[in-house]
Amino acid sequence: MTAHEIEEYLSPMRHEFADPRSLILPALKFAQGDSGWLPAEDMAAVAEATGFSQAYVESVATFYDRLYVEPVGRRVINVCVTLSCMLRGSDEIFDHLADYLGLDGEGTTEDGMFTLAKVQCIGACDRAPCLQIDSGEQIGPLEPADATCLVDDLREQPAPARYER
Amino acid sequence: MPQMNSVYRHREFGASLTTLADYERAGGYLGLKDALALTPDDALYAFHRSGLRGRGGAGFPMGRKASFLPKDTGRPTYIVCNADESEPGTFKDREIIERNPFQLIEGLTIAAHAVGCERAYIYIRGEYEAQAKVLDAALAEARDAGRLGPDALGEGRPFDITLYRGAGAYICGEETALLESLEGKRGQPRLKPPFPAVAGLYGCPTLINNVETLAALPPIMHRGPDWYGSMGPEKSPGTKIFSVSGHVLRPGNYEVVLGETTLRELIFTMAGGVRPGRHVKAVWPGGSSVPVIGEGSLDVPLDYESLNGVGTFLGSGGCIVMDDSECIVRACHRLAQFYRHESCGKCTPCREGTGWLARILGRMVAGEGRGAEDIRMLESLFGRISGRTLCALADGAVMPVKSALELFPEEFAHVAEHGSPAPAPMMGEPVG
Numbered sequence: 001m002t003a004h005e006i007e008e009y010l011s012p013m014r015h016e017f018a019d020p021r022s023l024i025l026p027a028l029k030f031a032q033g034d035s036g037w038l039p040a041e042d043m044a045a046v047a048e049a050t051g052f053s054q055a056y057v058e059s060v061a062t063f064y065d066r067l068y069v070e071p072v073g074r075r076v077i078n079v080c081v082t083l084s085c086m087l088r089g090s091d092e093i094f095d096h097l098a099d100y101l102g103l104d105g106e107g108t109t110e111d112g113m114f115t116l117a118k119v120q121c122i123g124a125c126d127r128a129p130c131l132q133i134d135s136g137e138q139i140g141p142l143e144p145a146d147a148t149c150l151v152d153d154l155r156e157q158p159a160p161a162r163y164e165r
Numbered sequence: 166m167p168q169m170n171s172v173y174r175h176r177e178f179g180a181s182l183t184t185l186a187d188y189e190r191a192g193g194y195l196g197l198k199d200a201l202a203l204t205p206d207d208a209l210y211a212f213h214r215s216g217l218r219g220r221g222g223a224g225f226p227m228g229r230k231a232s233f234l235p236k237d238t239g240r241p242t243y244i245v246c247n248a249d250e251s252e253p254g255t256f257k258d259r260e261i262i263e264r265n266p267f268q269l270i271e272g273l274t275i276a277a278h279a280v281g282c283e284r285a286y287i288y289i290r291g292e293y294e295a296q297a298k299v300l301d302a303a304l305a306e307a308r309d310a311g312r313l314g315p316d317a318l319g320e321g322r323p324f325d326i327t328l329y330r331g332a333g334a335y336i337c338g339e340e341t342a343l344l345e346s347l348e349g350k351r352g353q354p355r356l357k358p359p360f361p362a363v364a365g366l367y368g369c370p371t372l373i374n375n376v377e378t379l380a381a382l383p384p385i386m387h388r389g390p391d392w393y394g395s396m397g398p399e400k401s402p403g404t405k406i407f408s409v410s411g412h413v414l415r416p417g418n419y420e421v422v423l424g425e426t427t428l429r430e431l432i433f434t435m436a437g438g439v440r441p442g443r444h445v446k447a448v449w450p451g452g453s454s455v456p457v458i459g460e461g462s463l464d465v466p467l468d469y470e471s472l473n474g475v476g477t478f479l480g481s482g483g484c485i486v487m488d489d490s491e492c493i494v495r496a497c498h499r500l501a502q503f504y505r506h507e508s509c510g511k512c513t514p515c516r517e518g519t520g521w522l523a524r525i526l527g528r529m530v531a532g533e534g535r536g537a538e539d540i541r542m543l544e545s546l547f548g549r550i551s552g553r554t555l556c557a558l559a560d561g562a563v564m565p566v567k568s569a570l571e572l573f574p575e576e577f578a579h580v581a582e583h584g585s586p587a588p589a590p591m592m593g594e595p596v597g
Contacts, residue, residue: 016284016327018241018367021349025332029291052349063351063509065333066291078292082253083453084410084485086499089590120335120503121253121453122292125410125483126417129592135294143592164294 001034001041003048010049023050024060028067029165036163037068065119066135066165073108073115074159077151078132081118084125088141093129094118096144100151113155135164170396171420172381172404175265183299185306188267194312196383200275201319208279212382215390216402220257221247221338221375222452222481224469233362234280234370243371244276244285245347245361246379249331249338251290252452253503254483257406258376260418262289262296265380266303270326272379274317275386277324280372284325288343291332300328335507339556340373342509353511354556377406397423401468405482407450409436412443412488412591421467429463432486440591443488447569451480453500454561456568457493476568490589493573494580497566498526504562515559518550522566529577532584539581543570 009030010023017023027050031042038061040054047054061067068076079094097116101109108115122138124130130140131147133154171177174191182188200208213228234242246269250258261269273285289297304326307313317324329347336342337352344366346352365371381403385393394402401423410416414437421431428450432438439445447457450467455478458465462475472479487496501523510516525539525546535542543566551563570577 013327016325018369019348022329022347024349025346026330029330029332050349060349060351063334063353064291064331067332081499082503083449083496083499084254084416086496086588087411087485087487087491087590089592091588092590092592119292120506121251121255123250123256123259123290125254125256125408125485128410128416129590132292135292137295138292165291 001031001045003045006031006045006049020050021052024052024057025064028057028061032067032165033162036074036165037071068165071108072165074113075154076115076117076134076165078117078119078122078134080120080122080124080128080130080132082121084121085128085130088128090129093131093142093144093147097147097151100148114151134160170404170422172384172393173261173265173406173420174268174384175261176420181264182268183264183266183303185267185303185310185312188265192387193267193383194271196386197271197274197278200278200382200386205279205281208275208386211386211390212276212279213390215385215393216399217378217381217385217393218401218403218469219375220377220381220405220482222252222454224479227374227378230362230374231276231280231372233360234372235363236281238370240369241284242280242282243366243369244273244280244282245340245343245366245371245373246273246285246287246376247338247340247343247373248287248289248293248376249343250293250376250481251335251338252454252481252483253500254408254410254449254485255452255481256408256410257418257482259293259296260406261376261380262293263299266300267307268380268383269300269376270303270307270312272382273326274312274324275382276372276374276379278318282372283323284327286327286329286347286366288329288331288337288347290337291330294330297328297330304328334509335503336509336556336558339558342556343373344371351509353509354558356555397425398468398470400470401479405467405479407431407467407482407484409484409486411486412439412490413437413486414440424466424468424471426467427464428467428484431467431484432463436486439486439488443490445486446489446491447487447493447496447572449477449483449485449565451478452483453485453503453565454557455480456564457572458568459572488591490591492530492580492585492588493569493576494526495530495585495588497569498523498530500565501526501562504558508558508562512554512559514550514553515562518546518559519562521546522550522562526566529581530585534581534584536582537578540570540577543577
């Protein structure tokens with residue numbers, strides 16, 4: 001992702017903000033769409049495109065859970081573990097998925113296909129226990145077997161053209 | 166099934182209204198027409214007169230909040246819609262956005278007329294990308310139809326809305342943290358005053374309201390503020406959507422006229438109640454940040470004052486129900502982990518205190534508690550965290566635990582000595 005590409009993306013929305021600083025978050029999300037996370041070169045490109053320092057851009061990026069400053073898998077499986085989901089078995093879903101993926105808790109599979117993460121309430125407690133692949137539709141209510149079927153389906157799919165985390 | 170008395174048209178008609186044509190067929194944009202027939206001051210007075218209170222959690226009167234905006238400052242006035250819905254147990258704004266995005270857009274347009282605003286922002290949480298796409302499409306359609314743009318508020322009176330996506334941070338639902346995030350900074354709350362009404366987005370006068378609040382404006386303008394104000398008690402008029410989740414057979418959103426439904430009716434009649442043979446043990450009626458109440462309080466009417474009367478808050482309306490199969494300390498530990506994760510780290514009492522809460526409750530649950538010493542330590546923590554921070558997150562972390570300890574002292578004492586029993590979550594239950 002080059003600074004030029006980011007500038008082109010930001011150009012139509014610049015007039016919507018009185019301060020160009022507001023462009024940093026959209027720029028980071030756009031840049032992350034390319035490789036699924038934010039390597040230092042992408043932070044530098046965002047800095048150049050928005051006119052702020054790379055250090056500042058990184059300070060913003062590190063605040064937000066869904067901006068990844070370390071590599072993650074092709075797909076991130078976000079299992080909600082907050083209270084409403086816990087009451088309906090989210091921990092069992094998580095443990096089952098971790099087992100199935102050969103992970104010891106949260107982490108990324110060796111083949112780089114999946115990152116399994118425990119996340120806080122994703123606003124779908126009516127579908128508890130639920131999960132979200134990247135920032136896709138909230139899926140639930142799940143049985144452990146549903147969760148592993150989902151993983152099997154995802155494994156068959158090609159990498160997304162752009163990542164929406 | 167169509168629902169009587171609903172303020173939200175998709176509920177009134179029992180159908181999703183995701184195209185402008187469908188929304189207009191269902192009476193959409195009649196409210197804006199009526200609002201534009203009034204002077205901005207009269208429209209503002211209508212908000213006030215309706216008695217509508219902020220539906221995001223704080224319950225502050227919407228009309229009064231809007232009246233705090235200074236006029237003729239020579240600077241733009243902004244409106245920011247808080248769609249960062251992140252309070253655990255709350256998913257009502259998600260439904261409005263998914264099924265009725267134009268009512269929110271119309272509500273924002275009405276508010277823009279009243280306060281003199283040319284650009285509003287909808288700040289939507291990053292986890293609601295699917296919902297953001299619905300809004301993207303609705304905004305584009307409204308723009309194409311001239312409902313947004315250069316003449317949105319009448320000839321030569323422009324208004325438009327920018328959708329801004331968050332990136333995963335509970336704290337950005339706090340209004341000043343939201344503004345920081347929207348300004349391209351880390352989402353950390355500001356010292357108040359000044360309040361956003363005076364110095365909000367980019368230091369300009371800013372009205373911030375929740376999705377459910379703004380979406381209530383079209384019917385208020387069309388059917389009249391007195392119609393809205395006539396529903397429910399004088400101080401808590403109107404309807405409220407409660408999101409019911411946890412150990413109930415029919416989790417979902419239920420809209421009630423405030424003051425006319427009890428918590429018991431919400432849980433049992435509407436949400437299907439708990440499993441046969443189980444009974445309600447604990448309820449967080451307004452999201453996870455409110456004090457928990459027990460079975461003895463179930464007959465409380467659902468309105469702001471009545472819920473305060475039993476020691477809790479209406480909050481966001483995220484009603485989390487727990488039955489007697491679950492350990493209260495384990496539930497509190499899970500919430501403490503949430504607040505520890507979401508504390509922005511700006512204020513020491515919150516940054517450190519939420520960590521202590523989670524650690525102490527964690528060791529209790531794991532059977533490594535220190536008995537009465539841990540209970541005393543918990544009790545001493547509450548006052549060291551509460552009321553000592555810039556925003557309400559810390560209070561939200563303390564209230565559910567403190568209230569639970571008061572309600573279930575024996576269970577806390579037992580768990581502090583012996584640990585928490587093995588969990589037995591509700592799974593594979595039919596969802597009605």
